[in-house]
Amino acid sequence: MEAVATAPAAPCARRTGALPRLCPLCGGGETAVVCRDVQDYEYGAPGTYQWLRCTGCGLIRLDPVPTAAILDQAYPPHYHAYTAPGSAITRRLLAGSRTRAARNLARSLPDGACILDVGCSTGLLLEAVRRVGRFRLFGVEYKPDAAEQARRRGIEVWTGELENADVPAGSMDLVIMQHVLEHVPAPIETLRRVRAILRPGGRLVGELPSFDSWDARLFGRYWGGGHAPRHLFHFTPASLTAALQHCGYTDVRIRPALHTGHWALSIQHLLRRGRTDTAGLASGRSRYYPFMLLLTVPINTVQMALRKTGIIRFEARTPA
Numbered sequence: 343m344e345a346v347a348t349a350p351a352a353p354c355a356r357r358t359g360a361l362p363r364l365c366p367l368c369g370g371g372e373t374a375v376v377c378r379d380v381q382d383y384e385y386g387a388p389g390t391y392q393w394l395r396c397t398g399c400g401l402i403r404l405d406p407v408p409t410a411a412i413l414d415q416a417y418p419p420h421y422h423a424y425t426a427p428g429s430a431i432t433r434r435l436l437a438g439s440r441t442r443a444a445r446n447l448a449r450s451l452p453d454g455a456c457i458l459d460v461g462c463s464t465g466l467l468l469e470a471v472r473r474v475g476r477f478r479l480f481g482v483e484y485k486p487d488a489a490e491q492a493r494r495r496g497i498e499v500w501t502g503e504l505e506n507a508d509v510p511a512g513s514m515d516l517v518i519m520q521h522v523l524e525h526v527p528a529p530i531e532t533l534r535r536v537r538a539i540l541r542p543g544g545r546l547v548g549e550l551p552s553f554d555s556w557d558a559r560l561f562g563r564y565w566g567g568g569h570a571p572r573h574l575f576h577f578t579p580a581s582l583t584a585a586l587q588h589c590g591y592t593d594v595r596i597r598p599a600l601h602t603g604h605w606a607l608s609i610q611h612l613l614r615r616g617r618t619d620t621a622g623l624a625s626g627r628s629r630y631y632p633f634m635l636l637l638t639v640p641i642n643t644v645q646m647a648l649r650k651t652g653i654i655r656f657e658a659r660t661p662a
Contacts, residue, residue: 366530367585370398380404380563380570383611384626386618387416391570399584402553402576407527416572417485422625423463424488444470447518447547454478455515458539460504461522465492472496480514482507504535511538519548524573533589543662546591548655549599554578555652556645557604564616566607567652579649582656591658602642604652606634 364371373394380391389412394405408416419425444467447457453476459468462481472479481499483489489501500507504526517536526532536546551567552558553576558565568576577585579596586594610628622628645651 365396365398365401365403366528367401367581367588368396368399370396372397373403376402377563380568381616381618382416382570382572383564383614383616383618384569384607384620384623385416385418385421386620387412387571389571393568393576400578400581401585402581404570404574407574408571412571419487420625422627424485425625440467440470441473443467443520444474447471447516448475448477451475451477451515456480456513457516457518458482458509458514459518459520460536461520461525462489462492462497462499464488465495465497465499467518467520468492468497469495480509482509504532509539512541514539515541515544517544517546519546519550521549521551523548524550524569524575524577527574529575530585530589533585533591537589537591537660540660542660544660545657546586546659547657549601549653550577550582550656551604552578552598552650552652552654554580554650555604556641556650557608557652561608561612564608564611565652566604566609566611577654579654582654586656586658590661592661594658595656597655597657598646598649598651599653599655600639600642600646601651601653602635602638605638605641606631609634609638 374397376393376395378392380393381389387408389408391408392405393402395402448471451457456478457468457471458480460482462468462483463485465481468479468481471477479497481489481492481497482504483492483499483501484503486501489499492499500509517540519536523529523532540546551569551573555567558567567573583594583596610631614628620626642651
């Protein structure tokens, strides 16, 4: 890997602020290039990027910082988080995953507990949570159309960034961050904001891609978990643990997750030989993507046993 000094960040208007010159976790300024020629193979947003690893703490960042115009193209109306999958296989897999996640999220929560889903999209996860308990449900969602769909499901939603949402301090029992932290330009500030929102002893749970995984190492710039330019940061179990502890969380737990989506996308990117056009794709996914989800389950099962999966779950609490 080639050691470089991080260049000043370009402005990013879509998300609050811009990526800092120094590492937001450890304050270091030295980085090493992990991978070059990273592109958007799902939605065709322009630009070529590289992943830089902080030599101090291992946090990965995207370079250069995408502009607001590029990010608007990277989150099109048919972005997969805002649309229903065309494949019945994928829809069933996602519905089952949401049901299992809802049961896990609701455990140990009393009736009437307040739950906030940061990046709630159209509210499908919170709708699943409602089916397993009596809770007060809230969401934060950047996209106005997706936020309105969540409201139609009976969820109180703040539209915009978490930092600007009028969520009272100490008001939430549980905050959910499913694949959110990697999208924000200031993950440490976001974690601190979440801690302020949680009540003493409140719980933060979520998922995000793990850069310390077999699929990330094998596929490189074609890695399905890269999602450039949407993912501004990448974590490993070690750097995520350090970030949570740095922000004052306790009882930090990191676990591997059974999720074959990154394998399926990695194979899709590789078979398309790095094409960035969207011909033949629906919401960034090919017609054979659902079958890749099923075929790669055995690989992901082995990854689970060795704790090297492409997605990790995290849980932490605020001091009681």
